[in-house]
Amino acid sequence: MSDRTAVGGRRAVVEALSSGRVTDLLVAPGVRETQGLRAVVDAAAAAGIDMTETDRAELDRLAPDHQGVVARLRDDPERPAELGERELGSYPFDDDALVVVLDGITDPQNFGAAARSAEAAGGSMLVTRVRRAADVSPVAIRASAGALLHLPHARVANIPRALDRLQGVGFTVVGLDGDASTTIFDDPCPDGRVALVVGSEGEGMSRLVRERCDVLVSLPMRGRVASLNASASLAAALYGYVLPSRRT
Secondary structure, eight states: OOGGGEEESHHHHHHHHHHTOEEEEEEOTTGGGSGGGHHHHHHHHHHTOOEEEOOHHHHHHHSTTOTTEEEEEOOOTTSOSOBOTGGGGTSOOOTTOEEEEEESOOOHHHHHHHHHHHHHTTOSEEEEESSSSOOOOHHHHHHTTTGGGTSOEEEESOHHHHHHHHHHTTOEEEEEOTTOSSBTTTSOOOSSOEEEEEEBTTTBSOHHHHHHOSEEEBOOOOSSOOOOOHHHHHHHHIIIIIGGGGOO
16 A cells, blocks of 8 residues: 555545545544544444554654544545546536646645535536646645545646547636636626636646637736635636536
C-alpha cells in the first residue's frame, strides 16, 4: 500500500469510509475517546472497519495535518481512479451534465477546494491536466473534504483537445475569464450539458483554451481586490451562474 493512498483529517476520513475504499484506519493513542472523533468512530462502525492505534510519528509520515486519524485506501475496481481523454467522448453523461475543467491549477489546496465545490454543485466530472497541475494527493483529498474520492476525474495531456471532445458530445464550453465583457449576471447559463473552465491561479486560461470556449464570462469585482483565487471563482460561478439556470 503506497503512502499516496493515505488520507488524513477527520472529515476526509469520514468521506473515505463512506466510499467503501478504506482498508486500514489508524488513530493516535487516546484520540478515539475524544468527542471530535465521534463522526469517524460512527462511520468506521458502519463500514465495519476496525481502528488501530499508531504513534503520531507514523501518522505524520503518512499524511500531513492528520488530526490524529489516517485512512489507507485501496483502488476501486468498479470505478477507475482516473479517466483519460478518450473516455470523454464515450462517458455516459446526463443531458444536463456539468463538467468542471481546471486549466493548470497547481496548488493542491486550491485544487481540492475546487473539487469540493464541483462535487457539491452536482458536477459529473472533473477534468485536469497531466502536467503542470496538482495531483490527487492526500493534501488535495483533505482540502476537498473527500470530494475527490467520489467525483469522476479525467486527466488529459491537452485541455483544448479535451474540450473538442466534450463539444463533440453536446457540451457548451463556458470559460471563466476576468477580461470577458459579459458577467455571470448579464446572460443565463446555456441549457443542456455545460463544461465550465477555470484557469490557473496566476495566468488564468491559456490562449488556446480560451479560443476553444463557446462563451466567456467574468465575475463582477466591486471591491478593491482585483480577483479571487481559482477555487473561490469556481464556487461563485457555479452558484451564481450555473445552478440558478437549473432550478427545476
